[in-house]
Amino acid sequence: MSGPKQRGALAGGRSYLAIPGPSVVPDRVLNAMHCASPNIYAGALVEMADTLLPDLKRVARTEHHAAIYISNGHGAWEAAFANTLTPGDGVLALITGSFGHGWADMAAQLGADVAKMDFGRAAPIDPARVEEVLRADTERQIKVVVATHVDTSSSALSDVAAVRAAMDAAGHPALLMADCIASFGCDRFEMDAWGVDVAVTASQKGLMMPPGLGFVFFSEKAAEARRRLTRVSPYWDWTLRAAPDQFYQYFFGTAPTQHLYGLRAALDMIREEGIEAVWARHDRLARAIWAACEVWAQCGALGLNIGDPAHRSRAVTALSLPAPRASDLRAWLEREAGVTLGIGLGMAEPDDPAWHGFFRIGHMGHVNAHMVLGVLSSIEAGLIALDIRHGSGALGAAAEVIARG
Numbered sequence: 469m470s471g472p473k474q475r476g477a478l479a480g481g482r483s484y485l486a487i488p489g490p491s492v493v494p495d496r497v498l499n500a501m502h503c504a505s506p507n508i509y510a511g512a513l514v515e516m517a518d519t520l521l522p523d524l525k526r527v528a529r530t531e532h533h534a535a536i537y538i539s540n541g542h543g544a545w546e547a548a549f550a551n552t553l554t555p556g557d558g559v560l561a562l563i564t565g566s567f568g569h570g571w572a573d574m575a576a577q578l579g580a581d582v583a584k585m586d587f588g589r590a591a592p593i594d595p596a597r598v599e600e601v602l603r604a605d606t607e608r609q610i611k612v613v614v615a616t617h618v619d620t621s622s623s624a625l626s627d628v629a630a631v632r633a634a635m636d637a638a639g640h641p642a643l644l645m646a647d648c649i650a651s652f653g654c655d656r657f658e659m660d661a662w663g664v665d666v667a668v669t670a671s672q673k674g675l676m677m678p679p680g681l682g683f684v685f686f687s688e689k690a691a692e693a694r695r696r697l698t699r700v701s702p703y704w705d706w707t708l709r710a711a712p713d714q715f716y717q718y719f720f721g722t723a724p725t726q727h728l729y730g731l732r733a734a735l736d737m738i739r740e741e742g743i744e745a746v747w748a749r750h751d752r753l754a755r756a757i758w759a760a761c762e763v764w765a766q767c768g769a770l771g772l773n774i775g776d777p778a779h780r781s782r783a784v785t786a787l788s789l790p791a792p793r794a795s796d797l798r799a800w801l802e803r804e805a806g807v808t809l810g811i812g813l814g815m816a817e818p819d820d821p822a823w824h825g826f827f828r829i830g831h832m833g834h835v836n837a838h839m840v841l842g843v844l845s846s847i848e849a850g851l852i853a854l855d856i857r858h859g860s861g862a863l864g865a866a867a868e869v870i871a872r873g
């Protein structure tokens with residue numbers, strides 16, 4: 469793959485990666501990571517590391533357990549299963565896009581007996597259907613229900629608390645697992661209040677870090693499921709990572725030193741802003757984006773993938789334009805405005821011409837009003853430059869949300 473061949477006259481200055489992960493890394497995080505390798509036996513790093521799990525748990529809204537892995541989100545996915553599943557166990561996978569398929573396929577590769585419930589690529593999980601399937605599981609073959617909180621490919625936001633309610637209504641004892649990789653630190657997530665047993669996330673989205681750290685949060689019930697297993701892959705075992713006697717046990721080996729300084733800075737930023745304020749900021753910025761997109765969509769062919777705002781993520785917005793205009797628009801923005809938009813994911817195969825009809829705006833993590841307005845204005849300029857028909861007044865509609873809430 470190659471980048472734009474030539475940069476436009478107005479593309480200099482600081483570029484903006486407006487994709488749904490990796491997200492923008494704040495200077496404060498970058499600066500914290502820019503340090504010489506510290507002593508890993510004793511001293512500042514070792515003491516600081518003890519502050520990370522409590523603060524991560526605050527962001528996840530859990531009083532239970534947390535483990536850190538040197539991994540991306542796929543590693544956190546695997547850790548969740550490694551500690552809970554035996555080959556042959558039933559897994560009910562609730563799918564609202566490509567990431568839901570990916571996590572379910574991983575469970576199958578690990579030997580689980582996976583049933584996929586696919587809600588399509590433009591809708592959230594329907595808890596009533598989940599309840600029906602769980603009621604029908606009279607033998608209690610299903611050990612784990614996995615749900616994607618926000619599927620980054622479709623930008624569908626699902627009601628995880630309602631999935632728990634469906635499980636309880638069916639009287640089903642399975643564990644509830646949530647993929648919060650896209651939503652963590654962006655869309656409201658309440659692990660304990662929502663009855664989630666295992667939540668997974670990663671560093672490079674709402675946590676404003678480079679990729680490289682995966683996180684797993686788990687309840688007492690999930691810890692008990694781990695204790696019942698006769699064999700757990702040692703690297704993925706969460707037991708010592710969550711309650712180490714010695715520093716190296718947090719990471720089952722050498723600590724990801726500079727990443728930990730970055731994580732400390734990112735968690736400080738979230739604590740200073742306040743997690744409720746972080747969610748509120750994402751909500752308002754997302755509504756500004758939707759307001760603009762809805763006006764563009766009034767005339768012409770731009771479409772929001774998720775029609776009902778109640779089911780849209782505040783971290784990412786998936787959009788369509790008739791192929792190949794979405795790819796044209798992405799290329800124009802990168803070349804002429806210094807803005808990189810996300811590709812469409814999972815809406816068509818990459819070798820299908822229809823693939824060029826989808827794109828996404830990432831608005832997760834270190835994002836503010838001028839960044840969002842900048843992306844939206846750049847998109848409007850691209851629509852004009854490429855003669856793509858669109859409703860007028862989108863930027864004013866976005867500014868209205870920014871100005872008045």
Ligand SMILES: *Cc1c(COP(=O)(O)O)cnc(C)c1O
Pocket residue numbers: 489540541542543567616618619620647648649650670679
């Ligand atoms: C990004 C993402 C993943 C995958 O994370 P990687 O770090 O790329 O492995 C999984 N699920 C969701 C919802 C994501 O947004």
